[in-house]
Amino acid sequence: MVQIGGRMRESPPTIIDVARLAKVHPSTASRVLRGVSSQSVSAETRDRIFDAAKILEYRANSFARGLRLQRTNAIALLSPYLESLGFNEIARGVMDRAAELGYMVVTVVAKSSANQELYSKLMLEKRVDGLLVAFGMINDPILAKFSNDGFPLVTLNRRVNGVKGSVVVEDEFAARIAVEHLVSLGHKRIGHISGQPGTDTSARRESGFRAACADLGVIVPKRGVVPGNFSLEGGRVAAKQILALPKNLRPTGIVAADPLSALAASKYFKEAGMVLPSEMSVVALNDDMILNYVEPGLTAVRLGYYEMGRVAVQTLIGVVAGETPKPYVVREPAPTLTVRGSTVFPRTDVSI
Amino acid sequence: MVQIGGRMRESPPTIIDVARLAKVHPSTASRVLRGVSSQSVSAETRDRIFDAAKILEYRANSFARGLRLQRTNAIALLSPYLESLGFNEIARGVMDRAAELGYMVVTVVAKSSANQELYSKLMLEKRVDGLLVAFGMINDPILAKFSNDGFPLVTLNRRVNGVKGSVVVEDEFAARIAVEHLVSLGHKRIGHISGQPGTDTSARRESGFRAACADLGVIVPKRGVVPGNFSLEGGRVAAKQILALPKNLRPTGIVAADPLSALAASKYFKEAGMVLPSEMSVVALNDDMILNYVEPGLTAVRLGYYEMGRVAVQTLIGVVAGETPKPYVVREPAPTLTVRGSTVFPRTDVSI
DNA sequence: TTGAAAGCGCTAACAC
DNA sequence: GTGTTAGCGCTTTCAA
Numbered sequence: 112m113v114q115i116g117g118r119m120r121e122s123p124p125t126i127i128d129v130a131r132l133a134k135v136h137p138s139t140a141s142r143v144l145r146g147v148s149s150q151s152v153s154a155e156t157r158d159r160i161f162d163a164a165k166i167l168e169y170r171a172n173s174f175a176r177g178l179r180l181q182r183t184n185a186i187a188l189l190s191p192y193l194e195s196l197g198f199n200e201i202a203r204g205v206m207d208r209a210a211e212l213g214y215m216v217v218t219v220v221a222k223s224s225a226n227q228e229l230y231s232k233l234m235l236e237k238r239v240d241g242l243l244v245a246f247g248m249i250n251d252p253i254l255a256k257f258s259n260d261g262f263p264l265v266t267l268n269r270r271v272n273g274v275k276g277s278v279v280v281e282d283e284f285a286a287r288i289a290v291e292h293l294v295s296l297g298h299k300r301i302g303h304i305s306g307q308p309g310t311d312t313s314a315r316r317e318s319g320f321r322a323a324c325a326d327l328g329v330i331v332p333k334r335g336v337v338p339g340n341f342s343l344e345g346g347r348v349a350a351k352q353i354l355a356l357p358k359n360l361r362p363t364g365i366v367a368a369d370p371l372s373a374l375a376a377s378k379y380f381k382e383a384g385m386v387l388p389s390e391m392s393v394v395a396l397n398d399d400m401i402l403n404y405v406e407p408g409l410t411a412v413r414l415g416y417y418e419m420g421r422v423a424v425q426t427l428i429g430v431v432a433g434e435t436p437k438p439y440v441v442r443e444p445a446p447t448l449t450v451r452g453s454t455v456f457p458r459t460d461v462s463i
Numbered sequence: 464m465v466q467i468g469g470r471m472r473e474s475p476p477t478i479i480d481v482a483r484l485a486k487v488h489p490s491t492a493s494r495v496l497r498g499v500s501s502q503s504v505s506a507e508t509r510d511r512i513f514d515a516a517k518i519l520e521y522r523a524n525s526f527a528r529g530l531r532l533q534r535t536n537a538i539a540l541l542s543p544y545l546e547s548l549g550f551n552e553i554a555r556g557v558m559d560r561a562a563e564l565g566y567m568v569v570t571v572v573a574k575s576s577a578n579q580e581l582y583s584k585l586m587l588e589k590r591v592d593g594l595l596v597a598f599g600m601i602n603d604p605i606l607a608k609f610s611n612d613g614f615p616l617v618t619l620n621r622r623v624n625g626v627k628g629s630v631v632v633e634d635e636f637a638a639r640i641a642v643e644h645l646v647s648l649g650h651k652r653i654g655h656i657s658g659q660p661g662t663d664t665s666a667r668r669e670s671g672f673r674a675a676c677a678d679l680g681v682i683v684p685k686r687g688v689v690p691g692n693f694s695l696e697g698g699r700v701a702a703k704q705i706l707a708l709p710k711n712l713r714p715t716g717i718v719a720a721d722p723l724s725a726l727a728a729s730k731y732f733k734e735a736g737m738v739l740p741s742e743m744s745v746v747a748l749n750d751d752m753i754l755n756y757v758e759p760g761l762t763a764v765r766l767g768y769y770e771m772g773r774v775a776v777q778t779l780i781g782v783v784a785g786e787t788p789k790p791y792v793v794r795e796p797a798p799t800l801t802v803r804g805s806t807v808f809p810r811t812d813v814s815i
Numbered sequence: 816t817t818g819a820a821a822g823c824g825c826t827a828a829c830a831c
Numbered sequence: 832g833t834g835t836t837a838g839c840g841c842t843t844t845c846a847a
Contacts, residue, residue, distance in 0.1 A: 135818090137818095137840090138843080139817055141842055153817090156816085168587065170587035171841070172841070173590045175839070175841040176841055178824065178825090178840080179840080179841045180823085180842075181823075185569070185590075193551040194552075194555075194752075203545055206571065206572050215569045215571075215584075216571075218554075218568060219568075231520075231522055232522075343756075375756070401726070401753060404726040404729075404757050477825085488834045489824090490833080491834075493825070493826055504833080505832065524823090524825070526823085527824030531826050531827085532825085532839085
């Protein structure tokens with residue numbers, strides 16, 4: 112029940128109620144309330160209709176409208192996790208921009224893209240107009256199929272073969288910034304904890320890392336690039352592998368593809384008896400407030416995740432409206448380095 | 464366009480398409496596909512209908528169904544933030560349970576409860592069946608009004624005067640566990656960084672803290688309870704106030720209402736020259752994996768946030784179905800302490 | 816400038 | 832057992 116002006120009523124007012132109160136036909140009320148300019152309506156009736164709508168607290172039933180218009184004004188945000196540092200920021204960008212454009216966001220956590228039932232639910236049941244997908248392998252036949260079937264679908268912080276619409280940040284450049292920072296401190300052997308194997312995000316960060324090292328004459332030790340899976344557990348495993356390298360081949364600094372693996376690796380190093388940061392510098396791609404509160408503070412490259420979320424919504428809605436999907440790289444804001452305690456010049460007695 | 468069996472089609476199949484293919488009337492198809500048992504249908508026609516639906520990849524249009532049935536099978540999760548430690552867990556519980564019950568979750572970040580436009584959008588436009596509200600002051604006339612107006616509304620991790628439906632965890636008990644831990648280490652003067660003033664969550668944690676201190680004969684110094692606002696910034700301000708106390712009145716241990724304020728306070732103490740944890744023990748209410756990676760690791764009491772999210776969905780859907788809303792306390796899993804490095808016995812030369 | 820009528824896709828009550 | 836009918840609330844021709 113909804114209380115209106117002190118009275119209780121059984122169900123929300125419909126446009127028929129508004130029309131009746133304003134003494135016009137529902138179609139007239141509809142025209143006025145939607146502000147259709149092509150048809151002209153006398154100022155007097157318009158006022159009557161607006162007044163009636165206000166009195167009744169009228170709001171168009173989104174289902175009736177959606178049924179008639181064949182669109183939902185909702186999009187879905189699909190992600191494999193909520194807890195990853197950075198997802199908050201992406202999600203906030205998505206929700207802010209969606210709200211500005213009058214869209215709702217349905218957030219769904221899915222283990223993998225192979226969730227046909229989920230796609231069916233969202234798209235075939237016409238619950239949302241399009242999908243923002245924050246996961247997926249480079250080769251992901253399911254996603255490619257859905258995209259090819261004509262479902263508006265944009266990948267976010269990912270590129271997937273066969274999916275035309277994507278929004279990513281400057282991952283290669285961010286990796287380069289991280290390498291340059293370590294080099295400027297005097298590091299000559301640098302390792303890399305990459306992300307989830309099979310994801311292009313990880314691949315692009317790694318290729319940016321390798322290109323920067325090559326350009327700057329940095330040695331990347333054999334087995335000095337290990338997968339960290341964008342996770343705490345992965346970072347731990349990666350650290351173990353790096354520590355297994357003979358001391359004279361071991362990197363003195365590491366670029367981690369993400370903060371979680373960087374944190375876990377740092378912890379592992381310390382537990383193994385290393386003194387950080389002097390014996391091992393660590394810099395992560397993707398920043399977060401919380402990195403100020405770990406010890407040592409984790410040096411990190413901030414990426415435009417919030418903006419990426421915003422742009423992704425914009426792109427998806429464009430696709431929904433019929434634009435041809437295409438890949439997009441968010442370059443504003445540019446990646447920026449925040450130096451904290453985790454990166455220092457290498458201890459020479461170790462690095463020799 | 465949607466590809467079905469190799470052909471492209473303009474729009475998704477409707478129940479009329481299914482009926483036509485199965486050579487039955489749409490209403491028969493509807494009955495069969497919904498599995499209505501009250502009406503019996505011959506096995507043969509049932510098979511034909513299922514086959515047709517499968518061939519066409521038929522899925523009922525949620526808008527048409529929603530319009531007809533007057534329900535959306537969606538709920539909204541309203542929260543002031545996404546980035547707070549703990550929200551992930553709540554949200555995951557909400558989404559998991561909602562998915563199990565066939566509901567979608569619309570996540571909305573709202574600055575405050577005073578967002579009438581938002582409520583209108585969600586409820587008056589009938590976009591969702593009910594609201595899960597993860598914020599609100601104890602006295603929140605807007606929320607109370609909406610709840611009284613008959614909108615299904617359940618507060619989550621909060622209680623609000625005038626809103627009958629709520630789901631919270633054992634905040635008082637968690638605070639007691641934290642106090643007991645510090646007492647068992649030998650602390651005699653304990654302070655408290657409380658949460659956001661005006662929220663019952665903060666109030667209940669504080670009252671649990673005070674009750675436990677009283678029961679255990681612990682001294683709570685005058686001005687030893689300061690608001691931390693559940694935030695980094697608040698924790699910093701709180702730490703400043705605690706440090707301003709004369710040394711012989713200063714607590715040797717602190718219970719923080721949340722991890723963010725605990726982290727920020729700890730950082731402030733260190734920056735001010737204190738040696739942690741020996742000069743100041745800190746324990747936080749609400750746990751998170753990341754607390755293993757700060758230095759010293761933050762001792763914390765884990766709360767059943769995931770379960771709280773699940774129960775809240777269950778409760779809300781009950782209210783939607785007509786049950787009388789009532790307050791609920793999640794007691795499983797019970798709050799549990801994880802001791803990390805941030806709590807030790809007090810340094811006697813300081814605490815004397 | 817406004818009204819009438821049809822229909823989006825579905826389901827429930829009723830008829831046969 | 833299955834079909835007929837009506838209508839959820841809205842918008843969009845088309846007609847007046």
